[in-house]
Amino acid sequence: xxxxxxxRDDDAPVQEARLWQGNGWxxxxxxxxxxxxxxxxxxxxxxxxxxxxGPWTMGRDKKNPKPLDVNAFHTLVKTxxxxxxxxxxxxxxxxxxxxxxxxxxxxxxxxxxxxPDEDNPYAVLTAIDQMGEQxxxxxxxxxxxxxxxxxxTWVENDFRAPR
Numbered sequence: 001x002x003x004x005x006x007x008r009d010d011d012a013p014v015q016e017a018r019l020w021q022g023n024g025w026x027x028x029x030x031x032x033x034x035x036x037x038x039x040x041x042x043x044x045x046x047x048x049x050x051x052x053x054g055p056w057t058m059g060r061d062k063k064n065p066k067p068l069d070v071n072a073f074h075t076l077v078k079t080x081x082x083x084x085x086x087x088x089x090x091x092x093x094x095x096x097x098x099x100x101x102x103x104x105x106x107x108x109x110x111x112x113x114x115x116p117d118e119d120n121p122y123a124v125l126t127a128i129d130q131m132g133e134q135x136x137x138x139x140x141x142x143x144x145x146x147x148x149x150x151x152x153t154w155v156e157n158d159f160r161a162p163r
Contacts, residue, residue, distance in 0.1 A: 015068075040053070114142050
C-alpha cells in the first residue's frame with residue numbers, strides 16, 4: 001500500500017509559486033537577465049531548451065515575481081504549444097514543396113522533399129499523376145530549387161535527375 005502512495009506522489013504535478021509541471025510541460029519563473037524583472041520559461045517534457053521565454057509579472061511588492069497559478073499555467077501551455085506548432089509548420093514548409101505542371105498526358109504534381117541528414121543531405125523529386133500514382137522519382141541535391149519551370153524541365157528530360 002505504501003508503494004502505491006509513493007508512486008502517486010512521484011507522478012503528482014508540481015505546483016509551486018515559481019515552478020509548475022503538468023500536461024507534459026514545465027513552467028519556471030526565472031530572473032530576467034536583461035533587466036530587474038522576471039521571465040517565465042516553458043519547457044516541453046524531455047526538451048533541454050525552452051519552447052517559450054517571456055516576461056513575467058512582478059508581484060505586489062515590486063521585487064518578487066507574481067506566483068504561478070492554474071490559469072496562468074494553462075495560458076502558458078497553450079501559447080508554448082502554438083509556438084511549437086508554428087515552428088513545425090515552418091520547418092515542414094521548408095522541407096516539403098510542390099508544384100503542378102501540365103503535360104499532354106494531364107497534370108502532374110511535382111513534389112520536392114528535402115532530407116536534412118547531417119552527414120549526407122539530399123532531396124527527392126517525385127512526379128504524381130492525377131490518379132495519385134507515382135510516375136517518377138529522382139534523388140537531387142538538397143539545394144535544388146523547385147519551380148514550375150524546373151519541374152517542367154525535369155518532365156521534358158524524361159525524369160532524369162537534374163544536376
